[in-house]
Amino acid sequence: MANVVLVTGVSRLLGGLVARELARREDVGRVIGIDVVPPRRDLSPMEFVRADIRNPVIAKIVDRYGVDTVVHAGVIATPVAAGGRSSQKEINVIGTMQLLAACQKSETVQRLVVKSTGAIYGAAAADPAAFVETHAPTRHPEVGFARDSIEVEGYVRGLARRRPDLEVSVLRLANVVGPTISTALTDYFSLPVLPVPLGYDGRLQFLHEQDAVASIVHAAVGDRAQIVGVTNVAGDGVITVAQAGRFVRRPLLPVPLGSEGLWVRGYHLSGMAELHSGTFKQLAYGRVLDTDRMRTVLGFEPRWTTREAFRSFAATAGLTLPGVDLAGSGLRRLRTTTSAMGLGSDVTTTPGGRG
Amino acid sequence: MSDAAPTPRHRPRPVVVPMTPSRLEVPSQPGDVEQLEAVEQLEDTTSTTSGGVEDGLEDVVDALVDVLRATARLAGLSGEQLEEQVAATLGFLTRRVSGDYEVDLFGFDADFTEHVYLPLVRPLYRRWFRVDVTGIEHIPAEGGALIVSNHSGTMPWDSLMTLVAVHDEHPQRRHLRMLGADLVFRTPILADLSRKVGTTVAATYDAEQLLGRGEIVGVWPEGFKGVGKPFSERYRLQRFGRGGFVSAALRAGVPIIPCSVVGAEEIHPMLGNAGAIAKLLGFPYFPLTPTFPWLGLLGAVPLPTKWTIEFGAPIPTDGYPQGAAEDPMLVMDLTDQVRETIQQTLHQMLMRRRSVFLG
Structure with missing residues (x-):
């Protein structure tokens, strides 16, 4: 199993890490990584092939290397990463169609793993507290990426129907965070002041970048019975x-919730952040994925909880709140004075306290 | 920091205790044990929170403790109670400021509910509506149950009071997890507050998950038809939805506890409904009462009626064969049974009642 793995989108963080991780495994033979631009980091022992998945040449690559496992990690989330929305859509939709066409024709391909997103569920007031995999995708996706992913999943379902012998695994990932990855949401949380929808405190759920990689690798090498089907992947718990x-x-x-457009445009024009329109809805109504299937069928356990994943991002996000530090030093001075006057009690002597 | 390192899911959270130089400089003062106990409580809360909280923030809180304490001493106050109060309040504030509190999948924030919300609505429960509760023993000490109640009063004060009743009167101080209409979650502020105190969308998934986790779940199947009914129809139950709550209880195998509330139906006597305004504002109705909207916000103060909440004997749902939840006949029958029970209980309670305001 998994003698020759083809990974798409290796020049981007997750795709690249998945390819490197697979290439380093002993139960995996060769790993062919493809993308339109060469990866910036060293992904050896992965073999890089410069190719565009929008081009039918992809079928030749699949044939020439005798690929048996295809990992499609090449669906691009932000228009900027693709050089504009129309090219993003083309890579995502046309690219996927070419890749799937190649899989359908191929006699060697046995398994297809597709990285999808929880964004396809959307976020609305009437939604259940968490989405199970059978929940229909939102009918009005505002984010281009979510729209693309819904289409991609549609094509993948078509392929699975036409080639029932293929093992098809679709992973719907929660928002991925971590020390290195950069997404619309990490951009948002790096802003000095966070505009939030007034009167809402949505529930957020995150997946650590290393867990995201591990889940895709797991689907690429795992048992057939476990990996086939659509599975939500997310860290435990929620934070608001x-x-x-x-x-x-x-x-x-x-x-106001309705002012989202102004903020998205404002931050885009100022170059501070590329936010998705639709982010505010997520911040207001929350989006949580039910991970029962991930545990019971896929057999995958994330190592980071939602909170731990977000804090590992927060630790690198740097910037501190000036107000808090100022108030802190001011009060510290005041405390030194009060304890010098013999008024303040001593916190450090508490038995069993810190220290 | 502890959060950067992966920790297995079920291991207790590591307590990382950063030591700031300012704390080391302060010389130790032995003695004053009573005070130290209170401090220790605070320390417990702050030290578990200190995982990722950085020094500046902790110093603010630590310094605040000292300043408060010093002020109290200057004012001649001392003693355990004051210290405990200081510790509890600061513990709560520390958790809020550092974000170190838990919300569950549904957004329920027990810390907020217990420390802010319940103390705020409790005076209304005790002094304004003077709620009497009977049959609290019908709510199990542990495990799931579905409380089904009548809904009335123009403003849904009855669900809030039932929440307080279940928490305050039950020996296990259980939290009532309510199912609400999606309008609630579309409305700013109300959406935030409702989730924090344990309300979630009345969806099949939510009901089954909550019951499956052994929670006490509250539903008001009349919905807006009940809350927004005219005064002339008080204590007459409206249609009970489609019986989705019964299917959920059947699937989870938990008992249904009929709950009858008397007193709530008179708090805002709804004499008319300004449909045009309601449509304009996107509300299901716009009430016209003897005081609202004529007296403005003052007119929105509920009348101080005397309330009685009666939890009835549980209706078991676990004796039915597999797949009973998919049997529409059975579901409709059970729905009717629950509705009839509540309606009859309401009549009996009304017969016993002498006065709307005195009970």
Whole structure:
């Protein structure tokens, strides 16, 4: 199993890490990584092939290397990464169609793993607290990436129907965070002040970048019975937007839910962040994936909880709240004075306290 | 920091205790044991929170403790109670400021509910509506149950009071997890508050997950038809939805506890409904009462009626064969049974009642 693995989108963080991780495994033979631009980091022992999945040449690559496992990690989330929305859509949709066409024709391919996203569920007031995999995708996806992913999943379902012998695994990942990955949401949480929808405190759920990689690798090499089907992948638990703001130590600025467009455009024009329109809905109504299937069928356990994953991002997000530090030093001076006057009690002598 | 390192899911959270130089400089003062106990409580809460909280924030809180304490001493106050209060309040504030509190999948924030919300609505429960509760023993000490109640009063004060009743009167101080209409979650502020105190969308998934986790779940199947009914129809139950709550209880095998609330139906006597305004504002109805909207916000103060909440004998759902939840006949029958029980109990309670305001 998994003698020759083809990984798409290796020049981007997750695709690249998945390819490197697979290439380093002993139960995996060769790993062919493809992308339109060469990866910037060293992914050896992966073999890089410069190719565009929008081009039918992809079928020749699949044939020439005798690929048996295809990992499609090449669906691009942000228009900027693809050089504009129209090219993003083309890579995502046309690229996937070419890749799947190649899989369908191939006699060697046995398994297809597709990285999808929880964003396809959307976020709305009437939604259940968590989405199970059978929940229909939102009918009005505002994010281009979510729209693309819904289409991609549709084509993947078509392929699975036409080639029932293929082992097809679709992973719907929660928002991926971590020390290195950069997404629309990490951009958002790196802003000095966070505009949040007034009167809401949505539930957020995260997946650590290393867990994201591990889950895709797991689907590429795991048992057939486990990996076939659509599975949500997310870290345990939820945190609210207010908590996330505290963890990154940014002040929250409550603004009307309807003002999202202004903020998205404003941050885009100022070059501060590329936010998705639709982010505010997620921040207001929350989006949580039910991970029962991930545990019971896929047999995957994330190592980071939602909170741990977000805090590992927050630790690198850096910037501190100036107000807190100022107030801190001021009060510290005041405390030194009070304890010098013999008024303040001594916190450090508490038995069993810190130290 | 502990959060950067992966920790297995079920291991207790590591307590990382950063030591700031300012703390080391302070010389130790032995003695004052009573005070130290209170401090220790606070320390417990703060030290478990200190995982990722950085020094600046901790110093603010630590310094605040000292300043408060010093102020109290200057004011001539001392003693355990004051210290405990200081510790509890600061513990809560520390958790809020550092974000170190837990919300569950549904957004329920027990810390907030217990420390902010319940203390705020409790005076209304005790002094304004003077709620009497009977049959609290019908709510199990552990495990799931579905409380089904009548809904009335123009503003849904009855669900809030039932929440307080279940928490305050039950020996196990259980939290009532309520199922609400999606309008609630579309409305700013209400959406945030409702999730924090344990309300979630009345969806099949939510009901089954909550019951499966052994929670006490509350539903008001009349919905807006009940809350927004005219005064002339008080204590007359409206249609009970489609019986989705019964299917959920059947699937989870938990008992249904009929709950009858008397007193809530008179708090805002709804004499008319300004449909046009309601449509404009996107509300299901716009009430016209003797005081609202004529007296403005003052008119929105509920009348101080005397309330009685009666939890009835549980209706078991675990004796049915597999797949009973998919049997529409059975579901409709059970729905009717629950509705009839509540309606009859309401009549009996009304017969016993002498006065709307005195009970």
